Amino acid sequence: MAKAKKDNDWNLAPAPESTGHVKIDKKYDLFIGGKFVPPTAKKYFETVNPATEKILSQVAEAGQKDVDKAVKAARKAYDTVWSKMPPVERSKYIFRIARLIQERAREFAIIESIDGGKPIRESRDVDVPLAAAHFFYHAGWADKLNYAFPNAEVSSLGVVGQIIPWNFPLLMAAWKIAPALACGNTVVLKPAETTPLTALKLAELFMDAGLPDGVVNIITGAGSTGQALVEHSDIDKIAFTGSTQVGKMIKRSLAGKSTRLTLELGGKAANIIFEDSAIDQAVEGVVNGIYFNQGHVCCAGSRLFVEESISSEFIRKLKHRMDHLILGDPLDKNTDIGAINSEGQLNTIQSYLEAGEKDGFEMYQSNVAVPKKGFWCRPTLFTHVSQSSVISKEEIFGPVLAMQTFRTIDEVIDKANNTPYGLSAGVWTDKGSKIFNLTTKLKAGVVWANTFNKFDPTSPFGGYKESGFGREGGLHGLSAYLKITG
Numbered sequence: 001m002a003k004a005k006k007d008n009d010w011n012l013a014p015a016p017e018s019t020g021h022v023k024i025d026k027k028y029d030l031f032i033g034g035k036f037v038p039p040t041a042k043k044y045f046e047t048v049n050p051a052t053e054k055i056l057s058q059v060a061e062a063g064q065k066d067v068d069k070a071v072k073a074a075r076k077a078y079d080t081v082w083s084k085m086p087p088v089e090r091s092k093y094i095f096r097i098a099r100l101i102q103e104r105a106r107e108f109a110i111i112e113s114i115d116g117g118k119p120i121r122e123s124r125d126v127d128v129p130l131a132a133a134h135f136f137y138h139a140g141w142a143d144k145l146n147y148a149f150p151n152a153e154v155s156s157l158g159v160v161g162q163i164i165p166w167n168f169p170l171l172m173a174a175w176k177i178a179p180a181l182a183c184g185n186t187v188v189l190k191p192a193e194t195t196p197l198t199a200l201k202l203a204e205l206f207m208d209a210g211l212p213d214g215v216v217n218i219i220t221g222a223g224s225t226g227q228a229l230v231e232h233s234d235i236d237k238i239a240f241t242g243s244t245q246v247g248k249m250i251k252r253s254l255a256g257k258s259t260r261l262t263l264e265l266g267g268k269a270a271n272i273i274f275e276d277s278a279i280d281q282a283v284e285g286v287v288n289g290i291y292f293n294q295g296h297v298c299c300a301g302s303r304l305f306v307e308e309s310i311s312s313e314f315i316r317k318l319k320h321r322m323d324h325l326i327l328g329d330p331l332d333k334n335t336d337i338g339a340i341n342s343e344g345q346l347n348t349i350q351s352y353l354e355a356g357e358k359d360g361f362e363m364y365q366s367n368v369a370v371p372k373k374g375f376w377c378r379p380t381l382f383t384h385v386s387q388s389s390v391i392s393k394e395e396i397f398g399p400v401l402a403m404q405t406f407r408t409i410d411e412v413i414d415k416a417n418n419t420p421y422g423l424s425a426g427v428w429t430d431k432g433s434k435i436f437n438l439t440t441k442l443k444a445g446v447v448w449a450n451t452f453n454k455f456d457p458t459s460p461f462g463g464y465k466e467s468g469f470g471r472e473g474g475l476h477g478l479s480a481y482l483k484i485t486g
């Protein structure tokens with residue numbers, strides 16, 4: 001066995017996931033009306049592996065005419081097939097999709113890691129199983145909607161436009177498509193421009209599942225494609241997940257129209273550690289909350305509040321753990337921290353690191369080696385930051401933690417709620433009473449206690465304030481895709 005060179009160099013032998021069975025085409029067209037069709041303007045853009053900077057594929061850029069074709073295909077499928085199909089038959093298709101995702105789980109996990117940069121451990125153990133779970137859960141509801149909302153009349157909305165970000169490409173597609181189909185709607189989905197591949201693989205899977213043509217259409221492109229979808233006159237609902245900035249633009253452009261809208265936007269979650277918590281467990285929870293997945297999580301615990309009496313010990317233990325995180329090849333099963341999703345996002349993160357240093361806060365970065373090619377950021381901790389600083393106010397979407405201390409419960413509640421966001425929060429304590437006190441007072445859509453970043457399809461997820469409105473998952477998520485009367 002290889003000998004460790006120093007305490008912080010574990011020197012594990014590489015354990016890369018084999019990619020032999022994974023097929024990525026050189027070029028992908030748009031998935032409209034049940035088949036792949038070239039874009040009207042014949043324009044394509046590159047999708048790149050952020051860990052190597054190698055081009056993976058050329059992907060079609062949908063223009064306004066293509067968006068129109070996709071919406072027409074979805075409308076036709078809604079009017080002639082999907083809305084007329086008995087719900088129990090719809091549910092069979094959704095179950096089939098869930099099972100096919102499970103069967104092809106390794107392939108999906110590998111493509112997710114290659115296209116997005118996230119560690120295979122996460123795509124294999126979180127993204128893909130949860131995506132399958134979302135289809136299973138909603139397949140179960142498809143023929144029981146009247147029981148989900150007793151004493152009410154429920155009906156589908158029609159054609160739904162869905163726009164998703166790059167941090168959980170397959171999972172976000174599942175969060176959007178599964179409830180929409182279960183409720184009897186048809187879909188036009190636009191994945192993010194830096195991570196289109198798993199959505200396109202999902203299109204192939206829909207063909208294998210025999211899903212009727214046009215029930216789900218997948219159009220690739222950047223912001224202008226998303227905008228054309230939002231502005232299309234024959235869309236009954238827009239479901240958007242992404243930045244608060246784009247969410248606000250979408251809300252403005254739908255003002256005065258009857259189009260339904262749900263927005264799942266940014267976050268700046270507080271992770272609160274009390275002196276009576278299990279400290280080693282809390283350190284691991286903080287690492288899981290911000291450093292795994294490179295901080296590319298909307299609900300990342302990016303603001304850390306530690307009770308003053310344990311702050312020195314906590315910082316020491318956290319730095320020690322940071323030094324042992326393994327950064328590198330996303331396909332290596334030992335990797336904790338993969339690549340930053342794109343060069344643009346890396347530049348954004350770097351500008352925040354500079355802002356934090358310029359404000360005079362102490363910055364600690366783990367001393368892991370960083371590969372020469374690709375986009376990488378070392379796990380970073382800023383200690384004793386001020387409430388008003390840019391790094392504690394704005395969403396960075398990178399592996400950057402801004403830490404403050406507190407002395408009393410009221411103080412930490414005030415500090416945690418002092419943000420325009422309200423997506424999630426975490427509380428670490430031995431006392432159940434403290435947990436109940438904080439869960440009622442923290443203004444966040446989800447509050448985790450003695451854990452972080454845990455998801456389940458039965459549990460609604462969504463935010464307060466500038467983190468958006470509407471919920472995904474559970475009964476609340478279903479209701480966002482239904483007309484409910486009575």
Ligand code: NAD
Nearest residue numbers: 164165166191192222223226227242243246264265266298
């Ligand atoms: P983004 O807003 O830049 O892009 C999201 C999607 O919107 C992409 O598909 C993009 O092409 C599209 N888009 C861009 N401009 C558009 C426009 N004018 N009209 C319509 N569509 C447009 O966000 P991002 O950088 O891809 O993702 C990161 C953001 O997503 C972070 O703020 C993160 O917090 C948020 N997010 C939120 C959740 C949640 O559930 N609340 C989940 C994941 C990510």
